[in-house]
Amino acid sequence: MQTIFAQATARGKAGVAIIRVSGPDSGPICDLLVGQRPEPGQASLRFVRDVDGTVIDQALILYFEGPKSFTGEDVLELHLHGSIAVVRAVERLINGTGLARPAEAGEFTRRALMNDTLDLAQVEGLGDLIEAETEAQRKQAFAVFSGAVGEQTEHWRNQLLRAAGLIEATIDFVDEDVPIDVFPEVRQILSSVSADLSKEIEGSIVAERVRDGFEVAIIGAPNAGKSTLLNALAGREIAITSEIAGTTRDVIEARLDLKGLPVTFLDTAGLRDTEDAVEAIGVDRAISRAKAADLRVALVSGDWIDVPELDGLIDIRVGAKADLHGGEGVSGTTGEGVERLLSEISERLSHRVRTIGVTVSERQRSGMQRAMRELAEAERVLACEEPVELAAECLRAGVTALDSVIGRVDVDDILGEIFSRFCIGK
Numbered sequence: 001m002q003t004i005f006a007q008a009t010a011r012g013k014a015g016v017a018i019i020r021v022s023g024p025d026s027g028p029i030c031d032l033l034v035g036q037r038p039e040p041g042q043a044s045l046r047f048v049r050d051v052d053g054t055v056i057d058q059a060l061i062l063y064f065e066g067p068k069s070f071t072g073e074d075v076l077e078l079h080l081h082g083s084i085a086v087v088r089a090v091e092r093l094i095n096g097t098g099l100a101r102p103a104e105a106g107e108f109t110r111r112a113l114m115n116d117t118l119d120l121a122q123v124e125g126l127g128d129l130i131e132a133e134t135e136a137q138r139k140q141a142f143a144v145f146s147g148a149v150g151e152q153t154e155h156w157r158n159q160l161l162r163a164a165g166l167i168e169a170t171i172d173f174v175d176e177d178v179p180i181d182v183f184p185e186v187r188q189i190l191s192s193v194s195a196d197l198s199k200e201i202e203g204s205i206v207a208e209r210v211r212d213g214f215e216v217a218i219i220g221a222p223n224a225g226k227s228t229l230l231n232a233l234a235g236r237e238i239a240i241t242s243e244i245a246g247t248t249r250d251v252i253e254a255r256l257d258l259k260g261l262p263v264t265f266l267d268t269a270g271l272r273d274t275e276d277a278v279e280a281i282g283v284d285r286a287i288s289r290a291k292a293a294d295l296r297v298a299l300v301s302g303d304w305i306d307v308p309e310l311d312g313l314i315d316i317r318v319g320a321k322a323d324l325h326g327g328e329g330v331s332g333t334t335g336e337g338v339e340r341l342l343s344e345i346s347e348r349l350s351h352r353v354r355t356i357g358v359t360v361s362e363r364q365r366s367g368m369q370r371a372m373r374e375l376a377e378a379e380r381v382l383a384c385e386e387p388v389e390l391a392a393e394c395l396r397a398g399v400t401a402l403d404s405v406i407g408r409v410d411v412d413d414i415l416g417e418i419f420s421r422f423c424i425g426k
Contacts, residue, residue, distance in 0.1 A: 072115025120407025222270025
């Protein structure tokens with residue numbers, strides 16, 4: 001592979017800027033820029049010089065020999081003063097050596113994948129870690145980046161290989177007496193792995209919400225105080241409020257960090273029967289978004305009407321405009337009951353988060369679902385006493401499905417989509 005380079009830190013003025021170089025010519029580039037390269041893994045303070053010997057900057061230099069580096073290749077890092085002029089000068093100097101080219105978005109991480117220092121699930125976890133905005137997102141992303149998905153799937157994979165080996169032993173010795181009946185153990189393995197996969201798949205849906213954010217819909221009759229409550233939650237005026245019923249026609253969103261969880265609150269149109277065509281569209285959208293939300297909070301007032309489409313879906317009912325009507329309600333105007341409502345929402349969402357596993361993406365979940373289908377077919381074959389070769393083939397297909405989760409197979413067509421989210425320098 002060609003040697004590549006890029007700024008690994010954000011562009012613009014900063015205290016420190018890091019330029020990363022990866023590839024077979026990282027060492028020679030280091031020698032040209034700072035003199036003799038440091039010992040691998042040892043930091044050294046050096047002057048970075050232009051070709052004519054002019055000092056460009058004094059930098060902390062780190063050099064790693066492959067495969068003991070992030071990319072698995074020889075890697076040079078120059079920790080420079082974070083001046084835009086310094087960074088440009090050093091990039092120009094590296095480019096001028098003719099030994100390296102500018103990196104593309106995500107290319108360092110892509111090389112880590114190709115050199116087996118990261119699996120595909122870890123790559124996705126790294127992307128999520130970079131994008132993490134809340135504590136829950138950070139914890140979840142770091143668990144995936146640390147290899148939790150790979151460890152779990154490797155365990156399941158070994159179990160299925162064990163079951164396939166037992167079945168194939170009966171095929172190999174079909175004309176001889178097999179010392180023990182292997183099928184009870186095979187069925188036990190299939191049942192155990194299927195149960196684990198089912199639990200993981202269910203938890204992955206919640207994990208995906210932690211990554212992308214939960215949605216909480218605020219619903220109620222017109223003029224119930226939904227927009228005022230949303231403004232109070234957001235701490236700013238993002239929704240128009242007035243005494244005129246039906247002011248909100250579309251869904252207005254406010255994204256918050258709720259005790260470490262990413263939550264988007266939705267202010268929806270007031271629910272009522274109306275002959276106004278535009279307002280009717282707003283009501284339909286309100287019902288649709290409320291049904292799709294993770295949690296629904298109903299502000300109940302004297303004008304509240306039951307909506308058949310939301311029967312059994314409302315999670316929290318709270319009195320509207322507590323500043324006017326009293327009781328244990330909520331008021332966006334005075335803030336009464338807001339903290340209590342937020343605590344209840346947080347507790348309900350946190351309870352769901354406790355069920356998550358290590359799988360966080362639709363791609364990973366799809367691989368596990370394919371594996372489950374193959375295991376179910378293998379169990380059916382064994383139960384119906386069909387040729388055991390069919391069960392063995394199902395198990396091999398199940399192993400292949402698990403391999404796709406961590407990128408051992410079927411990755412070329414999705415790499416572009418994954419790395420498109422990465423910045424240059426990562």
